[in-house]
Amino acid sequence: MGTAFASQGDLSEKKITFEEIGAGLYAFTAEGDPNSGVIIGDDSVMVVEAQATPRLAQKVIDCVRSVTDKPISHVVLTHYHAVRVLGASAFGAGQVIMSEAARNMVAERGQEDWDSEFQRFPRLFQGHESIPGLTWPTTTFNGRMTVWLGKRRVDICQLGRAHTAGDAVIHVPDANVMFTGDIVEAHSACYCGDGHFNDWGATLEAIRAYDLDAIAPGRGDAVVGRAAVNAALDRTKDFVASTYRPVARIAARGGSLREAWAAVRAECDPKFKDYAIYEHCLPFNVARAYDEARGISHPRIWTAARDLEMWAALQG
Template sequence: MTKQFASAGDMTEKQISFSEIGRDLWAFTAEGDPNSGVIIGEDSVMVIEAQATPQLARKVIERVRAVTDKPISHLVLTHYHAVRVLGASAYQAPQVIMSDTARAMVAERGAEDWASEFERFPRLFDGHDEIPGLTWPTTTFSDRMTVYLGNRRVDLMKLGRAHTAGDVVVHVPDENVMFTGDIVEYHSACYCGDGHFNDWPQTLEKIRSFDLAAIAPGRGDALVGAEMVNAALTNTADFVCSTYDPVARVAARGGSLKQAWDACRAVCDPKFADYAIYEHCLPFNVARAYDEAQGIDTPRIWTAARDKDMWNALQG
């Protein structure tokens, strides 16, 4: 069991991959670090996820420029977390799009999340001095929005609560490819600290109903082909349920958070211990599952101080 806080000691650079998962659709992946997506339209480009800093965002832009010189016109942020949004200024995109729920979460907890995530995973904030402030969208939507990149149609949708309450997926119908953000992960632990465990599996099934040709997940390799897509959806659901169910049983009998942690590890360690950021996520996941099992529907705001108090209590 790790004693160092979250991923504070993870300073190993990851190998970047940039792979085409459909016609003019690209997945930027980095061995379990946050992914980005690229959609090249007839006359411009949409990028999904900004990365945590402008410096890291420029690594995505460099890959985009290797395959097209079309301007980046749209930046879509699937949710509010700092590691996904704070690099937005590097793109200089005319439109920055979030769900209205995600924007409200920036206002409610964006500053606290920034400070919290910076302490948890400093490597992901390389070049943080360039961040001009919180990232705010220029455009929001409630349930569904369609963007045309020339003749190429891109559908943005809220399919349900999962990783956060404001999660967005991005679907490209002409190739039947979806960018899911952290609703779907591949051989990476799900971060559930701001999640909704009881809603998450139903949201995954809504994604499954598209019978997708490929998915660019939030973390991990791109998923190409129906077999890989469906396996990742099933595995993500298993991770979420395997985390929540033992914690909920402990909470139902009035057990402590530490007992919930032990019960969760007994179920999850044999299946997921080798997943990227597993040890990083587990304490936050257990704390949120414990709250949800006790009827706390809205995730409590994580702060740097709350992080450390929880971590120390569970790690001993």
């Protein structure tokens, strides 16, 4: 482990895949970089997740244009993180949709999150100079809302806290396909730095109850087939539990953050070390788990300065 965040040294370009996972439904994936989704309706298109910059969003737009010339009318953002939302302006959509809780988090910590993420993972902010500012939704909801793309129904739902307090999923009933955001990952580490460990498992089970035919996860390849979907849910659940469990033991006896870090490595490295962005996520996951285990229910705001303080504590 070097002295810098693992993500700061991740400079290689990732191969983009644009895969149809249901009729008129596509997963834009890039080897562990943030995914986007595309839902083609009768007259227009909905995009799920906007990427970190307008330049990176253009890669999604180019893929959309390879399969349809219908206008992009809606952008849905599953949560507030900078790498998901700051490219929204590129799509020219009439509606930008977030949960009310996610919007509140933009107001509370959006700028701090942007500064923090940019420091941690500069490659994901190609063309950052074109970002016009924080992304604000035009439409918010609590619990559930439905958008009709002509005759195609799209349900946007909050199923529980997990990756953040404002997580939403997007379900297309006619194909029984779901875009899960970072609640579910496929052979990629979960980022838990703003998460809710004790709620995450129940939220995964709420997704499982849909008995889905396919999912587009937040990172990693699209998951097609019910057996594969259940396996991805199981692996995500195991990742979250395997991170929290050793930290809770350390915190219960008054141990240090650095002890918690060592305990998580001992449990998680053998199972997950080859997952995408594992080393990037691990310090933030341990820090958030340590807070939650000590009763801090509302995740503390990550800032560029706090990132470095936490990293220094772990390095000793």
